[in-house]
Amino acid sequence: MKTFRKILLLVLALLVAGGVGGYFYARQKFEPGVNQxxxxxxxxxxxxxxxxxxxxxxxxxxxxxxxxxxxxxxxxxxxxxxxxxxxxxxxxxxxxxxxxxxxxxxxxxxxxxxxxxxxxxxxxxxxxxxxxxxxxxxxxxxxxxxxxxxxxxxxxxxxxxxEGRVLIVDYARRRFTLCERVADSLASRTDFVPLAFTSRRVLLSATLQGEPRQLLFDSGSSAFALLTSQSRWQELSKPAAAVAVRPVNSWGKTLTSYTAPSAMKLGFGPAALPLHTVSYIEGMSWWQSALMRFSGMEGMLGNQPFAEHTVVMDVPGKRFGVVRQ
Incomplete structure (x- = not known):
């Protein structure tokens, strides 16, 4: 019995050590290099x-x-x-x-x-x-x-x-402005939520289904409103709605996206923006999925919900805002 317990404790110790080592290895891989x-x-x-x-x-x-x-x-x-x-x-x-x-x-x-x-x-x-x-x-x-x-x-x-700057994107007028601070006149007209710039990823806290969610704002996912897991996609999409299936090019690799209509809204303080659609992707590597888990995010938010709005990414102020119309 004592021998069995020793073996069990050894196996558990190895699993814990492997998990901790894997965690720090993934964190190291997830960290970007020095800003150039x-x-x-x-x-x-x-x-x-x-x-x-x-x-x-x-x-x-x-x-x-x-x-x-x-x-x-x-x-x-x-x-x-x-x-x-x-x-x-x-x-x-x-x-x-x-x-x-x-x-x-x-x-x-x-x-x-x-x-x-x-x-x-x-x-x-x-x-x-x-x-x-x-x-x-x-x-x-x-x-x-x-x-x-x-x-x-x-x-x-x-x-x-x-990094260390403010970006203002007026989607309706296609204006892109990089500056050092948010003007008080603009800030007074903007509904802000917390923003974290962890590992140079834009992580914001919006509400979805009435609950706070940490989402990565990914302007490279322009064709999508929200990319999330398949299980969350099923929760957010309209029941029995038609699903659009199409190939997606990811750095030369072809993946498959599934997009369905959604009645959900994203909350940015008092502002509530219709999500319209929700998507998930098949074909992501294990490593890509692991990076998503280690980042702590619950989905990738694209440009679509802001198509008629102006957004403010205030990295020094740690806030992400939608300008009231």
Whole structure:
């Protein structure tokens, strides 16, 4: 009996040690590296664009939120997909090669060194961004579009641009403003909820089904209102409602999304915004699911609920707000 107890205690100890070790390993993997961006000359305001997903049926008009930037040596406007779900900014290898070929003056700035670009500068509205070192992902379009008015995407603008700053997004007018503080006149017209910027993720506390929920605001999930687990999706969707099933491209990997109508509302203090739809995705890796669990979030909130509103992400003030109309 004593031997059995010793074996049982040893097994339990190993399980606990493995769980603790796994937890800290996942936390370490979840933590982003040192912020590489230096942002000056704020406030910076620009008009963002929506990129449609024409491969979806029906077409998704607001699949990606694109912000225009100006790159030294390049006469055309380039674009970065704004993605608060990405903790750091990165560039795409194939579009950079196309720019170097078309505009030789960019070769010095856009030359890769060990899968990264060093001392990369770009203008965001009136603001100036200096990146010491940005990773480059083997991704993106290999050729510039023949129509110069079509957005040419060269990378992702991540949540690192928000660190210590305020972002105001007017979805109805497509205005993107990065600044250092919230004006008192705007704050007085805004309903705020708590915001945490843990590991450079925008985690906000909204109410759903009358209960507080911690949600990750992911502007990269533009095509969705709320991405959540399958079990929560079943709770939030309308009974017997038609479900839209479509493939979703996630960094070159095809996943499957399931979207259903929802009658639920998101609460931001006194403000209540209709959710309209709720979705879940099949095909996520074990690692992606583990990261979601370790982040403490209960779902990813996209841009859709705010389509006719203005939102304020006040990172220094630790608050997320919806401007009253």
């Amino acid at each position: 961006l230096a942002v000056t000359q704020l406030p910076a305001t620009c008009a963002f664009e929506w990129k449609a997903d024409t491969t979806a049926r029906p077409t998704v008009a607001h699949a990606q939120q694109l912000v225009p930037i100006t790159v030294p040596g390049c006469p055309r406007t380039c674009y970065l997909q704004f993605d608060t779900g990405a903790p750091y900014t990165l560039l795409y290898e194939h579009p950079l090669a196309a720019l170097r070929e078309q505009y030789p003056a960019t070769r010095r700035t856009l030359t890769l060194r060990a899968d990264s670009v060093r001392d990369f500068r770009f203008a965001l509205g009136q603001g100036q961004v200096q990146a010491r070192k940005l990773p480059v992902l083997r991704y993106g379009a290999r050729q510039l579009p023949a129509d110069s008015t079509q957005p040419f995407i060269i990378g992702t603008l991540g949540a690192d641009v928000l």
